[in-house]
Amino acid sequence: MAWIPLVLAVYFSMICIVVVLRRQWIERERLTFPLVQVPLAIIEENDDKPSILKPFYKNGLMWAGFALPFIVGCLNALHNYWNFVPNVNLQTSIPLFRNTTAQTIALSFPMLGFSYFVNLDIAFAIWFFNLLARVEQGLFGILGVTSTQKLYYAGGFPILAHQGMGAMLVLAALGLWTARPHLRAVWRKALTGDAAIDDSDEILSYRVAVCGLIGSVGFVAAWLWLAGLAWWILPVYLLAMYLIFIAITRVVAEGGIAAARAPLIAADFTTSALGTAAMGPHSLVALGFTFVWAADIRTFVMASAANGLKLAEEQLGRGKRGLFWAMALAITVSLIASIATVLHLSYAYGGINLNGWFFGPTGGPVYPFNFISGHLNNPVGSNPVGWVSTLAGGGIMALLMLARQHFLWWPLHPLGFAVSTISMTNYISFSVFLAWLIKTVILKYGGPVLFRRAKPFFFGLILGQFTVAGLWLIIDYFTGMTDNNIYWV
Template sequence: MQQPSRATQFPYSVRAISIGTIYSCIIGVGTTYNLMVIHGSYMAIDFSAAAAVFLFFILTIVNNLTFLAAPTATLNSSELKTIYVMMIVSCSIPTMGLSAQLLPILTAPFYFATPENGWSEMIQPYLKPWLIPDNRLGIKYFYEGLPSWESRIPWHIWIKPLLAWAVLVIALCLIMICMMVAIRRQWIEHERLTYPLAQLPLEMTAKADKFILNRFFRSKMMWLGFGLVFGLSSLKGLHFYNPAVPMFETVQSILIFKRKQNLVFRLSFPMLGFFYMVNLDVAFSMWFFSLFSLLVRGFLTVFNIHVTENLGIYGSPSPIFAHLGMGAIGVLVALSIWTGRTHLGEVCQKAIYGSPEIDDGNEILSYHAAIFGILIGLIIMGGWLTLSGIPVAMTIIFLTATFVIFIGLTRIVAEAGMAEAVASTIGSSFTISSFGARSLGVEGLTAMAQTYVWSADIRTFVMASAANGLKIMDKTCRHSRPLFWAMMLAVITTMISSIWMLLNLSYRHGGINGNSWFFSGGAKAPYNYIISLLINPPDTNWLGWIFKSVGSLVMLFLMFMRSRFLWFPFHPIGFAIGPIWIMDQIWVTVFFAWMIKLIFLKYSGMKLYRNARPFFLGLILG
């Protein structure tokens, strides 16, 4: 393919951002429709951003075909990257990331209130009117659908609460993007993290030189991997509609430890592709610590050794591992900051003094704007949460814990290729367990339930998408400032389109008929948790602090050994992520990826590893 003209080299052209905005809208509407009506595979539930990959695959094929008819109309590599970055950011909004959580959690205390659960007396009086719809009949129709005699959707009851929540969400996304701007150079240039989730779009957007298709799309190995997964997925879909069609089963499990512990064998081909890109020591540590934690849990179960604590439904089912994991991820973030102290010092120096010798020309925001954005965003979020009812001191603690989790998970995604990842606990559970329910009061606990919208079931969020996006755009163009606005535009577009679609479908067909998790189990979970705390308020859990300390010390030991001895096989990230429930599901996939890569490198060297790489990227694309 001929090189584009100089006029089209700039990646942030009007057409690129316009196409990215249209695709963001499609993702907002399409994934919500899929969630509520089609009930197909989740397309925007985790960091893999399946909707973005699918749409981008179509776009790249169409773009290559366009070259045959109108070469000047073809999008260049940089423009394609911009569009993809906007799409992966948008995938963090419509379902798990925000919209499908927001509306049901706001309304659940009213729709699900009964004389038996006491929500009318114990929760409703403490909810701030500016955060919830003020029409009970409108809430009922949101869950059950409009009656036959009513055709108008009551949009007006949602305007005030959605505007209030938009302030919090935009501040949150601003902080996340600005934090990644501040840390980008440290992770990408200094530590050289692998960013496995960014490898597929980088290959898809590589320049094609004299050919119409680039090397990736000409690779037979890629199409072999693609065909394998596409074929198996097609069989699975056909089997769903016609059980006579055979299906390749990818999940098996056995009961161990006197049938009290479940050992799952799940092979995920896309995840196999991601983990093939991960360093061997990281992959080994992930499956090792996952099995190790399973053995420990089995031992504790058999001998009836347990710690009883209510931390809610999110995070590790074992309070012991919830606290160990929080201590580990805290140290992971703290030592990441310590490792990057020189760079972060330069960021602050540039932000405060404008030192000309420190170059931030490659960043999507100047360091001054990034630090200012973080501070302004934190002030807005802190003020918003305080107005919602959380005491100031607890707001600071909660925000600190939550952003430690966000940064830690983003680091894990960037280094360990975890397309599916959650933390061992969440910010609200950490705050309540560590300082007691009475430190928040009834109003604070009720407000804490509403933070589940954006800080509980965090299987996808903007920070991780922004981190991968900055890796994709690395060295694409020196003048990168428009990318920040493109990301924010993607956030706002997807938020508006997904909420609009969710309200439409809910009032037309009944939200509770669309998705039982988001409109029932997930919506009720935070309030069930808070009610249990109001009935039996726990004090500070000092045993939890001990387990957090143990987790921190183990993490420090692993990092010390790794920095002193090259032969030490365990990577600290494995300890931080190994005990979570998702690793219980995918440990065998990590093991296979590690074993295949180890064999390739040990017996055939880098050549076979590189030659096989397109096959594993094809597994992701398929």
């Protein structure tokens, strides 16, 4: 039970951060939030012809897009029942630079759909910088440039992981620096109650959000300290953790990458930056257990809350205070249901018989213990290659962001560089490229009118995959089929 207050404090701090940044991201910077486009389209009304059935479901293009992932998903699902049904393989890879690296070619229907609603310069930067990262890794491989550092939750090439981490940290830090006029206003409202600053359209008042953030971060720090994390490590870890949270949320809100995580997790970054020799076993154990809430965070509360606030901005107007309690209820129900489900499945069927990643002896559950035992058995000092790579990545990211702000003609959006070294980006980059190419052609030859007319098709691509996955989950439940993996992303 000691874990539940910690997790709730982390989640509450995430919501408070989103409340503080909402106006900056939505009203001032006008981020596109591609992930909310489908629900907005579904609930859109036709004022001319009121009907029970929304216009979204009457659009033939939407159903054409829906059919593609639905049919492919059904074929793959049926193939797992009967081998004679053809299986549609949506992924391959091209070896590069004497097999030192490979470029994944994979079609993800949702990412193709989401990326259609991403700004062209961002979509271009995502696939371009990912391809550049593959070239960089290949050149390093041919030249024999390598690193022997052991990272427990990163890609297979530590130099690129550190480079991407530097870019991710700078993305968050410079984003906060750019937002400093807004942050000063938030602080002034929280501290003095300045009537000139209106926070009535937020789900929490700025005073509650700021005090809640300070209190929840303080609680997390105290919990980690009591768990054994040394006081001098705490600020490094917490700063890295929250900057990662902010950066990933920004990536989701602006880049439409539905599942993303940082090139390094905060625990790996901390041990690499400070070294493990001076940490001691208590600190390493405490860092290892942070994997629970700060490791494979492909989807997490801060990104969900940010998208939720964007959706509320479009639909609820100024009456949003009740939304916080809806979020709190959703988190509470999810925690209770997930804990109960995991315990039931583990005891009823035996965890070792279930999904290998979530329950298996080589999957996610052993990562914290591998991290702890590995560092205890092989203590090392601060990693200089990691520092150089992180500073290089951060420096390049800073230059890209400055160029973006000062030169209107600058074509390379810095967000693409921040996610270029993530393994997930390598998987989705081809889908992003296709969306960028299609959108470029549509805008060039059909203009904004054709772009708007084509939207339902891409809505269908997204909805079709999630629908077919849910449908076969229900069918598999009643038939007893297991491991019927239709899609990955």
